[in-house]
Amino acid sequence: MKKLIYLLLFIPVFSARTSAQDPEHKDDRKTLAIGAPAPDFSLQGIDGKTYTLASFKDAKVLAIVFICNHCPTSQAYEQRIIEMTKDYAAKGVDVVAINPNHPSSVRLDELGYSDLGDSFEEMKVRAKNAGFNFPYLYDGDTETASKLYGPTSTPHIFIFDQQRNLRYNGRIDDTEDPKKTPHSLDAINAINALLNNQEIAVTTTKVFGCSIKWAEKSVWIQKAAITWANEPVKLDTIREAGIAELIQNHTDKLRLINVWATWCIPCVQEFSDLVTLNHLYRDRGFQLVSISTDDAANEARALQFLQKKQSSSPNYIFTGEDKYKLIESIDPHWQGALPYSILIEPGGKVVYAKQGLIDSEELKKIIFDDPYMGRIYK
Numbered sequence: 594m595k596k597l598i599y600l601l602l603f604i605p606v607f608s609a610r611t612s613a614q615d616p617e618h619k620d621d622r623k624t625l626a627i628g629a630p631a632p633d634f635s636l637q638g639i640d641g642k643t644y645t646l647a648s649f650k651d652a653k654v655l656a657i658v659f660i661c662n663h664c665p666t667s668q669a670y671e672q673r674i675i676e677m678t679k680d681y682a683a684k685g686v687d688v689v690a691i692n693p694n695h696p697s698s699v700r701l702d703e704l705g706y707s708d709l710g711d712s713f714e715e716m717k718v719r720a721k722n723a724g725f726n727f728p729y730l731y732d733g734d735t736e737t738a739s740k741l742y743g744p745t746s747t748p749h750i751f752i753f754d755q756q757r758n759l760r761y762n763g764r765i766d767d768t769e770d771p772k773k774t775p776h777s778l779d780a781i782n783a784i785n786a787l788l789n790n791q792e793i794a795v796t797t798t799k800v801f802g803c804s805i806k807w808a809e810k811s812v813w814i815q816k817a818a819i820t821w822a823n824e825p826v827k828l829d830t831i832r833e834a835g836i837a838e839l840i841q842n843h844t845d846k847l848r849l850i851n852v853w854a855t856w857c858i859p860c861v862q863e864f865s866d867l868v869t870l871n872h873l874y875r876d877r878g879f880q881l882v883s884i885s886t887d888d889a890a891n892e893a894r895a896l897q898f899l900q901k902k903q904s905s906s907p908n909y910i911f912t913g914e915d916k917y918k919l920i921e922s923i924d925p926h927w928q929g930a931l932p933y934s935i936l937i938e939p940g941g942k943v944v945y946a947k948q949g950l951i952d953s954e955e956l957k958k959i960i961f962d963d964p965y966m967g968r969i970y971k
Contacts, residue, residue: 624743624762627796631655631757634738636691636730639717644689644730646757653685654787655753656780658765659744661694662719663707664803667747669771669970671723674748677765677781678727686784688727692716693739693747698806701872705879706969708961711806736808746802752783760787763798770970821872824905828896831884831909836922839882841941846880847965849956852923852933854886855898859950860932864902866953867934871906874960881906884923886916886931938965 625632633646642648649655658674660667678688694711709715713731720729732739742751752761761783766775779798786793831839842848851867853860864883871881883904885895892910899908911919920929924946927933936945936959945959960966 622740622743624745625741625751625759627759627762629759631657631751631753631759632738632741634691634730634732634741636732636738637713638728638730639713639720640728642728644728648728649687649689651685652687653755654681654687654784655757656686656688656750656784657742657753658688658690658748658750659693659739659742659805660690661692661711661747661803661806662709662715663694663699663704663711664747665706665969666769666802668707668968669769670748670765671725672771673765675724675726677784681784684788686788689730690725690727691730691732691738691742693732693736693744694806695733695736695808696806698808701869702876703803705874705877708958739805744800744805746800746804748802749800750780752780752787754787760793761796764800767798769801772970821903821905824903826896826900826903826905826908828885828892828899828908828910830912832911832913833918833922835909836884836911836919840923840935840937842937842939844880845939846878847874847939847960847963848880848882848937849960850882850884850923850935850937852884852886852919852931854931855891855894856887857931861898863932863950863953864898864904866951868902868904868906870953870957870960871904873957874966875906877966879960879966883908884919885910886919936960936963938963 631646635643635645638644692711696710696712699711704710709719716729716731748765750765751759754760763779765780767777768775779795783793839850867881887895889912895910913919920927924935930948934947934951935943937943
């Protein structure tokens with residue numbers, strides 16, 4: 594038996610990564626011009642200190658690079674920024690990173706390329722995990738410094754001479770994939786020229802990466818919410834043979850199966866977190882599958898709950914006569930208490946199983962770290 598609700602609405606999907614020269618993504622902000630003095634700022638670092646331009650007054654060269662947590666291109670350059678900092682610190686070069694993104698303007702499907710968002714607290718986690726050796730400053734709430742410098746994507750680097758006049762702005766190099774050798778080390782070339790009192794051959798380049806998530810882009814979140822609210826939600830029936838097929842997972846997707854019931858309070862409590870995980874990672878090959886253990890007489894109630902939660906992923910209600918056969922079909926090690934969640938790689942390998950409430954942050958990291966997901970560039 595199948596029940597299906599159709600609501601039609603088309604909302605355009607915005608690309609996470611864009612060229613700074615793409616006219617569809619232009620705004621009124623101006624990128625700081627070559628020769629302009631560095632705008633001052635007062636921003637909090639993840640170390641608890643407040644940084645201004647004066648914090649770097651002794652540097653012969655100052656490199657300010659706008660990065661963030663969620664963007665795969667920015668992630669791809671993290672190690673290169675670390676190496677730049679290490680290689681040039683003794684030569685009088687200071688490197689500082691600024692996160693310009695307003696966390697509320699990052700869509701869930703954009704966060705599918707990261708285990709962390711762009712909030713200040715998550716910046717601390719990223720810096721610790723990645724081993725950042727440079728100050729990492731937060732500008733997401735006010736965007737005051739970011740608006741003065743005018744980055745167009747993450748990453749976007751600005752290099753200033755000892756008098757703090759802008760001498761280079763653009764990309765770090767011309768190769769996004771860190772496993773490949775760049776043809777043009779644009780930022781390094783600019784730094785070397787300044788240290789040797791030489792003219793910089795190329796002072797400006799285009800940049801490629803994720804567009805800056807300015808506060809006003811929170812409308813994207815609203816549009817995405819409308820899209821999700823209008824996706825069809827259906828509830829199909831399933832028996833032991835169908836469950837066995839789900840467990841074998843003959844797909845190319847990482848599949849999370851959640852067994853629940855409307856009468857199970859913990860099930861109801863955690864279900865929104867499961868739907869959020871699906872919105873985060875479904876465009877990258879992740880699939881949430883829910884199996885209701887409600888009695889067939891309560892099918893309408895289960896469907897109503899799924900509609901309320903906007904669970905547009907595959908949903909089933911078990912119609913077999915023996916719940917113990919359901920337990921054995923899902924996982925022989927499961928004791929039968931609800932909720933129960935099991936994460937399965939393509940081919941049927943179980944990489945996570947949990948009886949009771951999930952820890953959504955822990956599960957998000959497990960999903961993101963799985964070989965079938967993870968960063969684009971590793």
